[in-house]
Each structure stands twice: as structure tokens, then as C-alpha cells.
Amino acid sequence: MAACVFCLIVAGHAPADVVREWGDVIAIRPLNPVTPGHVLVIPHTHVPDVGQDPGVSGRTMACAAELAAILPAANVITSKGTAATQTVAHLHLHIVPRTAGDALPLPWTPQQHTAG
Template sequence: MTAACVFCRIVAGHAPADVVSEWEDVIAIRPLNPVTPGHVLVIPHTHVPDVGELPGVSARTMACAAELAAELPAANVITSKGTAATQTVAHLHLHIVPRTAGDDLPLPWTPQQHTAG
């Protein structure tokens, strides 16, 4: 556990979280600012900075995310590695983002229209 890491504090029971599902080594919680109804974060108990470290932990976390995603008709399962890729917490986590046709939620790589301003 890293004391400065919010996800480590949640896993240790030292910070509040809305827990959706739990496994022996992984937890799924609702994020503070969900981007769609049903959005959850899947987080390993082990502090791993990102998907590029400890592949076994990443694979286990993805297996748990796949269990939750299997219950949805459509979803994005996303993780980021590094701040340039929009990672804001340096602890591996996967977003399961339920999708519906026409929800207009852009992904980080969706071309955006920019207006001159």
C-alpha cells in the first residue's frame, strides 16, 4: 500500500467508496464523477502504477472487469498509462463505461471540433 494513493486507501478501508463488487484481490467501485450511468472502476489491491507494470496483476484485473462487462449489452473497457494518456491516478484501474446508442460520450481519441476563440 502507498499511503498517498487514494486507491490504496480505498482498498485498505481507510477511504470511503461505493463498492459494486469484490474479489479476493480486486475491487470494483463507482467513481466520484461517472461519465455514464453504471460507470465503474476496477482496481487491484496490489499497488501497480499502470497497466505496463506486473502483467499478471493487469491480467487478473482485466479478468474481473470482463466479468462485469459481460453483464452489459455495450461498454468500453479502458485503462490509461501515463498522464499524456489521461491517467490521473498512478494506480492501475480499468473503467467499465456502459454505452447506449446516441449517448454522445466522446472517447479520448474521438476527433473533437475546435472553435477559434
């Protein structure tokens, strides 16, 4: 089994552009941000997704809320499972700053769906 990339980052064994650190949570810039200022908020504890450990999930959300509070508009998003677009099986929250007219569609917006 391959090592978890987020576990490697929080352990200091993989590079990351760190935005902020708390004792048990880290915020980093993703490799491919979808808007300027996009960050990932990741707990140090390996939890596969938001449904596995409510305490870790709540703490991670509290840290994400601190970062989102300074933004005029943002999406705070997490996914649970591959069908919900989760690509790394380690809890992480995306803070995506938004501006009027940025045209960034979310997975559930109508322009993302094609007639089948």
C-alpha cells in the same frame, strides 16, 4: 508523498461505493461517472499502471470482463501515463456502459480535437 487514494480505498481507510469485491480486486463507482453504471476496477496490489505487472493487469482485466459481460455495450479503458490521461498512478480500468446516441466522446474521437 501523498498516499495513493486507491490503496486507501482497498485498505478500507477511505470511503467508496463498492459494487463488487473479489479477493484481490475491487470495483467501485467513481465520484464523477461519465455514464450511468460507470465503475472502476482496481487491484489491491499497488501497481502504477497496466505496463508494470502483467499478472496483476491480467487479473484486473479478468474481473473487469466479468462485469462487462453483463452489459449490452461498454468501453473497458485503462490509461498508462499522464500523456494518456492517467490521473491516478494506480492501475484501474474503467467500465463505461454505452447506449446508442449517448454522445459520450472518447479521447481519440475527432470531436475532442481542435485545429491547431
